[in-house]
Amino acid sequence: MEGGKIEMGWLRDTFPDPDEDSTEIERIRYARAYILQLIGGYLMLDTSRSRVHLRWLLKLVEFRAVGELNWGSAVLATLYREMCGATRPRRAKIRGCLSLLQSWARFRFPFLRPRVDHLYTFPLITRWNHPASHARLPSSLEDIQLLLDQRSEAQFQ
Structure with missing residues (x-):
């Protein structure tokens, strides 16, 4: 303990x-x-x-x-609560159900969705394939922030 x-x-x-x-x-x-x-x-x-x-x-x-x-x-x-705390400048980690946050982000921001081309993919995931989907998503926070900053308001759902 x-x-x-x-x-x-x-x-x-x-x-x-x-x-x-x-x-x-x-x-x-x-x-x-x-x-x-x-x-x-x-x-x-x-x-x-x-x-x-x-x-x-x-x-x-x-x-x-x-x-x-x-x-x-x-x-x-x-x-x-964790997302609010994550806005602090020195905060490096976040707790909570991050897969829920990731699902929400991929639903709302099509350009953050990974491209799914595998034959044995669950069918509902393939509906996320979008012209703006990426074959390989950026993994660093700075790259994701840059990707978000480059989008217009109309590109958010």
Whole structure:
């Protein structure tokens, strides 16, 4: 543990996949550990990308009520708060569900979409192919800022 966070590797090692002989308690513990890994590894990432805060474990105590919680709002609130914090000049990392942010950006800014030409691509992704799509997107922040600065307001959806 470090600052109220635990390593996700520890969760994987301590709570292995249940087998046919597992008790219901073991399956519930595995499910809680698995959900914590989803929260820490995808929904509410911290800047280390390898730890999850234990505050989320408190939400899993009443296991049957987990599905009643508004996880989408929590994910969005975390991402919005982090995006506001990312505007600080010395801030180098951001937490939160970055794949959600990336999906939004690719939906709204066609010129940030990668060109998809692989035969076995999921069909919905190919709808993103756009004349302005790039075969290779820039990866540095400066290159992306330059790409955004070169666009007119009409090129944003």
